Amino acid sequence: MNETGIVTNINGTMAxxxxxxxxxxxxxxxxxxxxxxxxxxxxxxxxxxxxKIGQKVKLVMKSYTFVKGAIxxxxxxxxxxxxxxxxxxxxxxxxxxxTDSDLLAAIGGFLLFFxxxxxxxxxxxxxxxxxxxxxxxxxxxxx
Numbered sequence: 001m002n003e004t005g006i007v008t009n010i011n012g013t014m015a016x017x018x019x020x021x022x023x024x025x026x027x028x029x030x031x032x033x034x035x036x037x038x039x040x041x042x043x044x045x046x047x048x049x050x051x052k053i054g055q056k057v058k059l060v061m062k063s064y065t066f067v068k069g070a071i072x073x074x075x076x077x078x079x080x081x082x083x084x085x086x087x088x089x090x091x092x093x094x095x096x097x098x099t100d101s102d103l104l105a106a107i108g109g110f111l112l113f114f115x116x117x118x119x120x121x122x123x124x125x126x127x128x129x130x131x132x133x134x135x136x137x138x139x140x141x142x143x
Contacts, residue, residue: 001061004141007051008042015047015137017059045135056142061135069133072123077116084112 005019020040088108127133
């Protein structure tokens with residue numbers, strides 16, 4: 001994924017880059033439901049090109065990082081919901097006799113779903129600290 005943006009701040013080897021909403025990622029976006037302001041969004045990137053504040057830069061994000069994040073955010077909670085409902089329907093009626101198994105399936109599914117959201121949040125916060133999951137300023141487009 002390639003984007004262009006303007007460097008707004010530098011902190012050591014990291015830079016804050018403001019990416020405009022009119023870039024390639026936003027071309028296919030639903031304009032009515034998008035929560036990014038018209039000014040764009042700021043992201044932290046590794047300043048490999050040595051860009052300075054105010055310069056327009058080319059920002060690159062590895063596609064596998066994007067896919068890994070999407071899987072964590074969307075697929076893991078859905079799988080946890082399904083697994084929790086199966087486990088709830090199978091094992092919880094033995095502990096809660098006289099309770100509807102469908103209700104126990106729903107309870108088990110939602111418990112595992114919310115537990116997975118906490119785990120995903122912890123994993124994503126660890127991923128944010130790793131440099132391999134950050135965007136990289138590849139080159140300076142305009143001086």
